[in-house]
Amino acid sequence: MPMRDRLPIPESGYMQAVVGGGLVATVLFLALASPSTHTATLRLAVPIALAAIGGIFAEKSGVINIGIEGLLIVSAFTGVVVTFRLGSGESTLLISHHWWGLLAGVLVSTLFALVFAVVCIEFKADQIIAGLAVWLIALGLAPFVSRIVFESPNTATVGTFDNVTVPVLSELPLVGYLLFDTPPQVWIMLISAVLGWYLLSRTSFGRWVVASGENPKALDTAGVDVRKVRYAAVLLSGVFAGLGGAGFALGQLGTFAGGGETDIGGRGFIAIATYLFANYHPIGALAGSFLFAGLDAIQVRLQAAGYAVPTELIRTIPYVTVIIVLVFVGKTRLPEAAGENYESGED
């Protein structure tokens, strides 16, 4: 058994170059940026990384879920609203209302993913258009509901998760404040990346997902129901995106602005660029999300520092980076059957 089978190390030269460059950038970033920028990066990576991991499952199975931005929006918004309604800072059944909010956010996101899956798989809708619809519905629904509950497109503030602090370990340099004195959504993100990688590469379900996206007919003739696999994969994308959106809102923002592009502000689309960049590797997507989150954290710092550069221009840095990345990863091979509806031999 070759080594690459056992370890999540990419095999192609291109990916090795990316990984190498990433490592150098990481070292420089850790050395030059401040600890607060480090932690900000980790937290800002949460919605991007989790949405990307979810997107990987959907797209690998052959369903391009461009509505992942919408899933982030609804889960973030739902998380805040449910926490607010239950009463923030209190708990039910010994569980903090923030966690109930997170759960609700994941449920609603999964529900949206289910609608998207039915529309794409059952009714053979164009995946891109249906994904756009999910995004636009979320974009309208969040401020709509917010106005009913809060009489404003922005929600009230509910506060964030408490940091999980591990007594001794949190004293360690670097990893201490990065990993052992950190809000729970960061751990959710890290665990999800490993879990996603394991599911995709080690279980039979993962193999079916890959086959369903590359050659659905092969999977069908092998006796596995392509529809079920795709449903499961899309629902999974809803779960991961829900964790990302609600985790971001409840762990980082503590509130949700539903006006304009909302607080999510295109992070779902950045997530798509991220997993293309990472060539559909969940752990690679985690690393890629650090790139965009790091840029985001740096632009926040630059704005706060009040340099002469206009803030509006700085804010475009992550978006421009996405375009540059897409130009370089243009060669990322999409799964052979991605975007195509699959019809079994006979209906």
Place this chain on the structure above:
Amino acid sequence: MTDSGTGTTTEEGEAARGGTDPGSRRTADLAVHLDGITKRFPGVVANDDVDLRVERGSVHALLGENGAGKTTLMNVLYGLYQPEGGRVVVDGEERSFDSPRDAIDAGIGMIHQHFMLVDTMTVAENIALGNEPRKWFGLAVDRKRINREIRDLCDRYGFDVDPGATVADLSVGAQQRVEILKALYRGADVLILDEPTAVLTPQEVEGLYDVLEELTAQGKTIIFITHKLGEATHAADEITVLRDGKSVGTVDPEGTTQDELAEYMVGREVLLEAEADPCETGDVVLSADDVVVEDERDVEVVSGIDLEIRSGEIFGIAGVDGNGQGELIEAITGLRTPDEGTITFDGEDVTDWSRRERIDAGMAYVPEDRHKQGLVMPFDLVENGVLGSQRSEEFANSGRIDWNAVRDHSEEIIETYDVRPPNPDADAVSLSGGNQQKFIVGREFERDPDLVVATHPTRGVDIGSTEFIHDRLLELRQEGVAILLVSSKLDEVRSLSDRLGVIYEGEFMDVTDPDDLTEEELGLLMAGQRPSENADADASFRGDGSGASGGRGGDGRDEPTGDSA
């Protein structure tokens, strides 16, 4: 069968039944019995009350022309289609398969013409797909066990495949063995092979025959779908012939001549007489000079081809699909830029010309893939009639298309080339494949070209229209058009071509008058061997490659001449 006791769990059932010696088959021991199967699709009856009886441990060929309903029948047996009428009996038990899963469970495996493999996955992953053994309470795939089981199967049937290799890196023949292993891994006793030789080189075909022999020797039953007479008579113990969705009958290949079989298949005696007067050639219209083409993966697929076609000449290219002829044609027609070499057309260097410029200069092209290239499927025939000419003076005036002129033109094509239904407003997608092809051929032939590049011009077309297309090709040649013909039908290229180039791995093995080559020699050249190098290999090609033509068999060209080339 001595080792059957040591087989893995999936094979124990087979071991219990496997005592049948192929030599002492009883007629009653049927592995598969299809009784009166009827299967309809919108507008077509694909199978009409078809019977098929397959004895255990035999190779049974299902022979018929394209569209005779062979694949549909096998898809019924494999549970992909549900029949409207009839019974499926496997091992004496009546079955109803709702999905391939049911068929797999009943011990049926199918090797599709287009392999059902996931190219990006490894051999082991493909073989176990959908049947992965698990460990850790189902939380992980037991990869060691898969590899062990594959190795056992390989030992048993004498296969040589690396379970860790990625499928995309394997040769076509090896991929086919992976498909067979996949079926065996699932415990298949009955293997259906759909046109298994279509993509193989003659050597790989020989290898396949050996595999089939080994499989039947161990008690497996093979159903072999083919449209090639030679293969059916060579490999099968029994042959069932299908025609137009009906079964014509089952025959023993020993007691039947190829002419008779051909007649069963086609329904009337075929005499392919496309011989024409010797050509009167004029100037060189097209020449390719040391053309090298690399494909998308930067693999060199055309390695220095030279050719010259004169006006009034048909130049044929024969070869097994995938030996660079597709890329060569694309380089000539302007869909691909050659990496080296020059292409000259009507005396001008057109190597860097766009496709548009080449069309305007008088190059007509019947493409290989009519669904993707030749026709715009959602457009009607009027709109398809102008494809390629949308900027030519005939139909467009300062950027505007004269749709009335286009409609007249399309109606003319429809009438002349007998496209049915004769309705210019019909969408291309609604036509049958043969009629689509006739429309493309018509559009390209009527372009008033200097050069016609025709790839598989009669693929999927009925006999009557094939003859018409051949006649038109010869008329064009008579009119002084240069013609480059690529076809996988050997009798077609041989009888129509004035000169024939045999392509193998991107190079011409030989360019010669087709009448100077026997079928054996041609077969060897297509396999990359020069006849003189290996004179004793010709026996293995007996009957192979004779295509659907029965009329070709007895014309006395079969003795090797040895001194050609």
Place this chain on the structure above:
Amino acid sequence: MRDRVERLLERLVRASAVERIAVSVAALFASILVGAVLVFVSGGFASCRTGLELAGWTFCYNPVQVYYELFLGAMGHPLQGGWSPMNYSLATTLQQTTLLIFTGLSVAVAFRAGLFNIGTQGQLVVGGLATAVSVVYAAAIVPGGLVGTIVLIPIGVLVGAIFGGLFGAIPGALKAYADANEVITTIMLNFVAVGVTSTLLSWQFQDPNSSNPQTQPVPEYAEIPTIPYVGFGGRMDFSLLAFAFAVALMVGVAWLLARTSFGYELRTSGVQPEAAAYGGVDDKRMVVSSMTLSGALGGIGGAFWVLMVHGRWLENVPELGFDGIAVSILAGNNPLGVGAAAFLFGILQSGSRSIGTATDVPPELVGVLSGLIILFVAMPEFFRMIGSRYVGVERERPARADGGEAGSDDGGDADA
């Protein structure tokens, strides 16, 4: 005889235009229905004095009233007394219709070329700023009055088209030459457009007499003129001339697609790129040119937003580009359908203001409705299933060639 009737029926069923319209209308009704449920249910969570009491819950919102305000409010309540067609609400509706025709056409042209231009919004933002700035600067050297109108408006529209076109060409070129997915790049470029225009505004073009982020106003004579006595008044920010121009442009685009070599090549590239390449179309150039045309149409939308509505460019640009996606999809990407779809979305936009004033229902409802319309239009199969259940019309088309089923006649058993 029976054959003929059957053929006629088949033609009717297969007539894609009829089917498209049916799907769009059905999608519209389905969205309104789902929207009504949403309004009603969400009314259960709102607080109000009076509402429908049901099982202990108070439902504050009445969907019928909401739709009444939405559709009739957008016309200025024609069923009430004293109605004049030249009212402010109808002017807003037609103003939005005009702008949405431009953005809808922009999206439709790209769609027909097989490209998803989600970036019409950004192209509109960039084109609009370019229009405002160029007209303000040009006004300094061009005489005023009628001459100014005749010179400045074409300049403004042209500059908007050029800049919108260039901004649209960027994702086109990235797609053609670097294979970068245009859906993502255009969405990213929307954000970039906002950032870049805001920066330019604060550096150079900010109106010194205002604290709002906006450019200097264009001279009044450079705004799109209204027709005296016939049209809507000047204060309604709507001009029938602009509307007529939009309709003419719509017919022009339809003609371009249907009748010209370029249009034929564009459509062929959209449905089957391999066939287009076979037919002599340079696919890379087609991607760039269709995105440029699409961007130019978005830029013209921005120009009219500036010259007709505000007389200047404001940083806070309404989401006309995103609504253009909904318009185009509802119209089946047919340029002539864009007119009808734009009118419907004009009603939604204008009606949302009427909802905002006359009811407590949040006007963001309209955003949800447009999303729902896109979702339903995207699944014609859904309506076909419902249709075939009640009407009993089965699709007569043979299965698509790439699905393999049609191969049962002869396509699939390719030889050798």
